[in-house]
Each structure stands twice: as structure tokens, then as C-alpha cells.
Amino acid sequence: MPTTPLRGDSGALSRAPELSAVPSGTSSTDRRSLVRAALWSAPVVAVAFAAPAAAASATVAPPVTRATSTLVFDTWQNNVHWDGAGHRTGIDTRIQVQNRYWTGTGDLTTVGAPVPTLSVRVRYPASARVGARPVALAGDGWSWTAATADARGAVEYVFTWSGAALAPSRSTPELTYTLNADVPGQVQLSATATAPNADTVAAPSWGDTAY
Numbered sequence: 695m696p697t698t699p700l701r702g703d704s705g706a707l708s709r710a711p712e713l714s715a716v717p718s719g720t721s722s723t724d725r726r727s728l729v730r731a732a733l734w735s736a737p738v739v740a741v742a743f744a745a746p747a748a749a750a751s752a753t754v755a756p757p758v759t760r761a762t763s764t765l766v767f768d769t770w771q772n773n774v775h776w777d778g779a780g781h782r783t784g785i786d787t788r789i790q791v792q793n794r795y796w797t798g799t800g801d802l803t804t805v806g807a808p809v810p811t812l813s814v815r816v817r818y819p820a821s822a823r824v825g826a827r828p829v830a831l832a833g834d835g836w837s838w839t840a841a842t843a844d845a846r847g848a849v850e851y852v853f854t855w856s857g858a859a860l861a862p863s864r865s866t867p868e869l870t871y872t873l874n875a876d877v878p879g880q881v882q883l884s885a886t887a888t889a890p891n892a893d894t895v896a897a898p899s900w901g902d903t904a905y
Contacts (some may be wrong), residue, residue, distance in 0.1 A: 820847030
């Protein structure tokens with residue numbers, strides 16, 4: 695049996711017997727069979743690979759948000775504008791929007807949040823043939839933003855209010871302006887108001903008619 699040289703406590707070389715996992719007296723054929731059996735019976739180690747970063751970062755839908763304030767029209771009034779000669783030359787409009795004290799419904803009802811800015815859209819029918827821009831516009835914090843026409847000729851005017859945040863139960867200053875227009879008879883208008891943290895609300899129908 696082969697031996698491996700070792701040094702004992704005295705420093706002299708000594709030999710320790712080599713240990714074999716194969717019992718003595720086993721033939722070479724049996725030895726090969728035992729080795730093959732040992733290889734096949736060795737435990738299998740599973741290696742887990744990390745998923746690619748692209749696969750791990752699946753697209754996440756944006757969180758669902760809800761309005762934290764509710765708007766309502768305090769004032770929505772339209773009247774025909776008369777010139778000094780008694781001619782109908784346009785439409786006078788008055789608008790005021792309130793940030794309601796309460797917002798939500800049922801168990802979700804809560805005090806509304808302040809409104810930092812809001813916009814109002816006023817729609818004029820094609821029959822009114824309104825002028826390019828409003829005249830005599832007044833109201834602290836109010837400004838005219840844009841006017842766009844649709845395929846049928848109706849024109850929508852956008853007005854924006856901004857200033858110190860509008861606290862719950864508070865209203866904007868009143869917006870007043872005149873728009874040059876042809877008013878042969880009654881004219882039906884409509885308006886909506888919206889804010890970054892409030893859903894769109896329609897103006898009451900009782901103010902839609904100018905005559």
C-alpha cells in the first residue's frame with residue numbers, strides 16, 4: 695500500500711497509510727463500477743440565475759388619484775350688449791367659481807383642499823360669430839388664455855384664474871368681459887370649470903341663454 699511521508703513530533707519522517715473508499719480485495723472492474731455509481735449518486739446542486747433587470751421591472755400602472763376639491767359656479771350670467779345707438783353688438787358675461795367646503799360622497803366626504811389655479815371654458819355657437827378676443831375684461835387674477843374653433847364654427851374661449859390658493863368655501867373674484875358678436879335673437883352658451891385637483895363641472899343651464 696503506498697504511503698505518504700509525514701513528520702512526527704520528533705521531526706523524523708514517518709508514513710501514514712493512504713485511505714481508500716474502496717474496500718480491499720475489490721477487483722479493478724468492481725472499483726470502476728463503484729466510482730461510476732458514486733458519480734451518479736452525487737447530489738445535484740441547482741444554480742438560480744437572477745432575472746434580467748428589464749424583465750424584473752415590468753410596466754407599473756400609475757396610481758389612481760381622485761379629486762381633492764369640488765368646484766361650483768357661483769355666478770354664470772350672459773346678456774346681450776347694446777351700444778349707444780341701441781344695436782346688439784356683443785355678449786356681456788359674468789363668471790365666479792367657488793371651491794366648495796366639502797368634497798367627495800358618502801364615507802369619502804371630507805373638507806376640500808385649496809385650489810391653486812383653475813380654468814373656465816365658455817363655448818359660443820357658430821351663429822354668434824364672435825370676435826377674435828374679449829374686450830373690457832376685468833377680475834383680479836383672471837386672464838384670457840386661448841380661443842379655438844371646431845369644424846362646425848363654434849368657438850371655445852378659455853379663461854384662467856390664479857393667485858393665492860383658493861381655500862374651501864371661498865370664491866374667485868368675479869370675471870367680467872364683453873365679446874363682440876352677432877346676436878339676432880337668443881344665443882345658447884355653455885361653460886365648464888376645472889382645476890388640477892378638481893373634476894370638470896358644468897355651469898348651470900339657467901345662465902346659458904343670452905338675449
